[in-house]
Amino acid sequence: MLETSARLLRLLSLLQAHREWSGADLADRLGVTPRTVRRDVDRLRELGYPVNASPGTGGGYQLGAGAELPPLLLDDEEAVAVAVGLRTAAGQGIEGIGETSVRALAKLEQVLPGRLRRRVSALNAYTVPMLRTPGSPVDPAVLTELVAACRDSERLRFAYRDHGGATSRRTVEPHRLVCTERRWYLVAWDVDRVGWRTFRADRIEPTPPHGPRFPPREPPAEDLAAYVSKGVSTAAYALEATFRLHVPLAEAATVVGPMDGVLEADGEDACLLRTGAANPDYLLMHVALMGLEFEVIDPPGLDERMRTIRDRIDRALGRAPGGRAPAQSAAQAPEPVLGADPDTASVES
Template identity: 80%
Template sequence: MLETSARLLRLLSLLQAHREWSGAELAERLRVTPRTVRRDVDRLRELGYPVNASSGTGGGYQLGAGAELPPLLLDDDEAVAVAVGLRTAAGQGIEGIGETSVRALAKLEQVLPHRLRRRVSALNTFTVPMFRTPQGQLDASVLTELANACRDSERLRFEYRDHGGSTTRRTVEPHRLVCTERRWYLVAWDVDRSDWRTFRADRIAPKPPHGPRFAPRTPPAEDLAAYVSRGVSTRAYAAQAVIRLHTSAERAAQTIGPSDGVLEPVDDTRCLLRTGAASLDVLVIHIMLMGVDFEVVEPQELTEHITAIRDRLSRALAPAG
């Protein structure tokens, strides 16, 4: 009986880890006959696990969705990763996720073997997070609704609040969610404007019903993270610039985040920064606070503005005549 129970747990673990298994593959993994696999699958069904089976050449077994969440079987590394991920999520800016993550973490740590609890405890005790304070709380249900619409290729309707507080109705074909250390963004095709747009998720108020389904379009860029970074750090601002920084892209990335600009390596000692700000004055302050030597590549107006500021500072430092 003990051997059978252990085999059932192993079978359940395999079904949870892979989208679909053939009977022969499961028999090989479990070192039993295909007939034993069929009997074990029937036992799992009796215990309430919805194991779906399909016949034919490409057929096999697949764990389906049930009315209740079945116990998850995790190996050591998976359990540690989930525990650390839950603790990290507890400090992020998604409304409701923090408390939920703490509850889930408490349940997980309660059943962790002592050896794994020590690993998780060491990671948590001797790791200091350096996340920026989240700006704006995002309802977890909104994030889930957006993700589902992306997955199902279903048109999405929502009210969107812009930076100035004005609200507009939007109908989009959602493509992907992109997250930074501070915010979540939705990349979508705006139906009314016939163009790709990036929306801050915490400013979205979904207005169902959604639909109909649509055929996914070619995304606006191969690297969506860079695309969103350019949008929120450069294209959204009136004053835009390309700056050559006298430091490597790796070192610059330690202080310049995706919301601050897009970094492009030039060589081992230089990189380009594409950034923007509400005005040239703000842009100059933004660049100076980086604490790195730089050259203005474009626009010429920024060079002239920096020259004017330099002359003003020189006059302020000159001895009184």
């Protein structure tokens, strides 16, 4: 059986790692009786830790929020991860968090054991961040509110501003936050629209009170990163296309980011890229400038548009100094029909 002081630390660690524990589960984990658990909980309360207890068969113990932040227990890997995360956050575009992250990192490194401080120092000394700052930073208070609602399975109410500035009221069941190199997205079940939606976090304005609690749903996809990537790089645009890249998937992934499109293996030496754009010219230039050999799979008509662009470039290259190439009429270069607009209802622009 653990000594009292060690047992209290173990109890605190368990309460910090899980939202709610039953008395029987805690007793089993600690190897003590439920009565001892109750006494230890009282000791933690005397030390200033707000441990809440709810009676009944569905009740249990939960570490609540207090007037002051109590000490947190982190294992070695958690401490290093927090230190590295703070360093990364210091260079990101989350509004107002850079300076705060630096102060928190300084406090953490001051109390880290020597072996962990050396690991963090090595990461600081031998890594160089090359991260782009998003044009629309997210208020860190909004991020923490969204994360808390996801964690607690609590309905979230907010005002959402679309790309045109129009605002709508939303009630959702939040599932996860997904972060790209430039933006944060909330994946949630829209209660009024009865479907999964993806929202840009910088366009969300929470409007408490939130709630009630809800039973978590099955997520819209096993790979949420790929789900959001498809939404923001493909389904959000009027035109969608599929290209075959003549390089292995692993090689293409070094060039094609999650905001560029979704990759799928197509044999050992090729892969498919599904992406979108506002018009066919942007779409073709976007893929051509990746520097990879490719071919158009669909939509019909995109090949013809590519030939039109190629001929225009050929004429420009073949123009004599000071000369002028004959203009091509609109009748000679018709705009291709690239198919119907995709269903973009799952992506909130």
